[in-house]
Amino acid sequence: MPLMKQELTAGEDDRGLRLDQFLARRLGGLSRSRIQQLIAEGKVASGDPGRRPWRAADRLRGGERFAVTLEPPAAAPRLEAAALPLEILYQDSDLAVIVKPAGLVTHPAPGARGPTLVHALLHHLGPLPGAATLRPGIVHRLDRGTSGLMLVARNETAQRRLSEMFRRREVEKYYWALAQGRLAEEAGVLAAPIGRDRRRRIRMTTRRAPGAAGVRAARTQYRVLERFPFRGLPGGGFTYLELRLETGRTHQIRAHLAGLGRPLVGDTVYGAPRQFPGPGALRGFRLERLFLHAHRLAFTHPARGEWMSFQSPLPPELENLLLRLRQELESGLL
Numbered sequence: 001m002p003l004m005k006q007e008l009t010a011g012e013d014d015r016g017l018r019l020d021q022f023l024a025r026r027l028g029g030l031s032r033s034r035i036q037q038l039i040a041e042g043k044v045a046s047g048d049p050g051r052r053p054w055r056a057a058d059r060l061r062g063g064e065r066f067a068v069t070l071e072p073p074a075a076a077p078r079l080e081a082a083a084l085p086l087e088i089l090y091q092d093s094d095l096a097v098i099v100k101p102a103g104l105v106t107h108p109a110p111g112a113r114g115p116t117l118v119h120a121l122l123h124h125l126g127p128l129p130g131a132a133t134l135r136p137g138i139v140h141r142l143d144r145g146t147s148g149l150m151l152v153a154r155n156e157t158a159q160r161r162l163s164e165m166f167r168r169r170e171v172e173k174y175y176w177a178l179a180q181g182r183l184a185e186e187a188g189v190l191a192a193p194i195g196r197d198r199r200r201r202i203r204m205t206t207r208r209a210p211g212a213a214g215v216r217a218a219r220t221q222y223r224v225l226e227r228f229p230f231r232g233l234p235g236g237g238f239t240y241l242e243l244r245l246e247t248g249r250t251h252q253i254r255a256h257l258a259g260l261g262r263p264l265v266g267d268t269v270y271g272a273p274r275q276f277p278g279p280g281a282l283r284g285f286r287l288e289r290l291f292l293h294a295h296r297l298a299f300t301h302p303a304r305g306e307w308m309s310f311q312s313p314l315p316p317e318l319e320n321l322l323l324r325l326r327q328e329l330e331s332g333l334l
Helices: 019-026 032-040 117-125 156-167 252-259 316-330
Strands: 004-009 044-046 065-070 087-091 095-100 147-153 172-180 187-190 220-228 238-245 292-300 307-311
Touching (some): 004 019, 019 032, 032 065, 087 117, 087 307, 095 117, 147 156, 172 252, 172 316, 220 252, 220 316, 238 252
Parallel strands (some): 147 292
Antiparallel strands (some): 004 065, 044 065, 087 095, 095 147, 172 238, 172 292, 292 307
């Protein structure tokens, strides 16, 4: 089979990454060990011919260009469509905007059992680009416990353009969240860098040193929508927020709020209590998901150049929890 060559350019956000980390992010589906093997075999060529050969541990400064020689991918396991219910707000020949329910994994991955969003997309939308991967049509993700709007590509050109728009931060993403505790300011920006937690690998953290390997800049805008100042509760009650992601790091909202000591309600991975601490009739209640919903998505259509914006209301289980908190406030439990 003829070899394939893929050209990549490191951006400003890639500054400080090891070469093998950078390639692992850009070349989806290849393991770190396979990427290190490609580097050792001289199949990662630098755009600077005068530079010594790159090594896997070399750090990027941003702006470097690489040409990676790859073998054609082997056929991936066939993904079967699954007739799961799925809310589709919009679709055309280039893309679809859907509402992912909480509890559904975006795409197949180690440890993910049962049908995923990808299986449902194949049922509702038919064939999607990237059939040789386990992520056909996917240009961004939501965590299993997060609900809300997602953008799906329906052809290769749209997938390439949408992925680039996300990389350039040209897609607007807004979330609603309920935090355990009080945020002092009415609005602000959370800008702590985020990296993998070395003690619990399933988590991200804001506590690693900026500039350390794998620690990347992250910015989250927020504004307070409503406060529930219950005395005697951890952090003084709850804060209902709207957040906008300026960057798209793994668990960004979850890690930023946990870094303030204000984890999302329901987010036991990041320190929220398993059972609702109250007040009143809510004591002992358990929210079986994260209180995090992607409620607004806005972007430029990749083919028509038209600005598009979509919104999704809070799911009933989250709206009902807010209603119950308001009722507790009105009952005088301040």
